[in-house]
Amino acid sequence: MSTTPMTPHDFETLQTDVHAVFSALYLIDVELLSAEQRKEHQQVLAAAYLAFVNAENARYVALSAKAKTELGELASHVKTMRTQLAELEAPSEQLGLLGKGMDVLARLAQTLQIP
Numbered sequence: 498m499s500t501t502p503m504t505p506h507d508f509e510t511l512q513t514d515v516h517a518v519f520s521a522l523y524l525i526d527v528e529l530l531s532a533e534q535r536k537e538h539q540q541v542l543a544a545a546y547l548a549f550v551n552a553e554n555a556r557y558v559a560l561s562a563k564a565k566t567e568l569g570e571l572a573s574h575v576k577t578m579r580t581q582l583a584e585l586e587a588p589s590e591q592l593g594l595l596g597k598g599m600d601v602l603a604r605l606a607q608t609l610q611i612p
Contacts, residue, residue, distance in 0.1 A: 502565035519549040544602040551609035
């Protein structure tokens with residue numbers, strides 16, 4: 498786990514990465530997925546949407562030091578997902594990658610939750 502809190506610039510990068518991950522997931526053509534994959538898509542999409550909305554609504558200055566440190570760790574996972582996602586073309590592969598990262602998206606949404 499990273500012990501270095503994120504900077505305002507890091508936070509802006511995180512917001513951009515979360516938006517890119519959410520957008521990629523949103524743009525997956527569900528018609529190309531099986532029934533089970535569609536169900537997974539909806540679950541991951543919900544987690545990604547909540548992470549995206551909370552990231553957009555969060556103000557860096559209002560975050561606690563603990564949240565900034567945790568976000569530093571989560572940001573690296575989101576960056577990795579975004580990078581790997583760009584290398585995949587098949588919707589099922591993209592969904593598989595994002596499905597594995599659903600816990601990261603859920604933790605991110607929770608960390609950024611506005612009280």
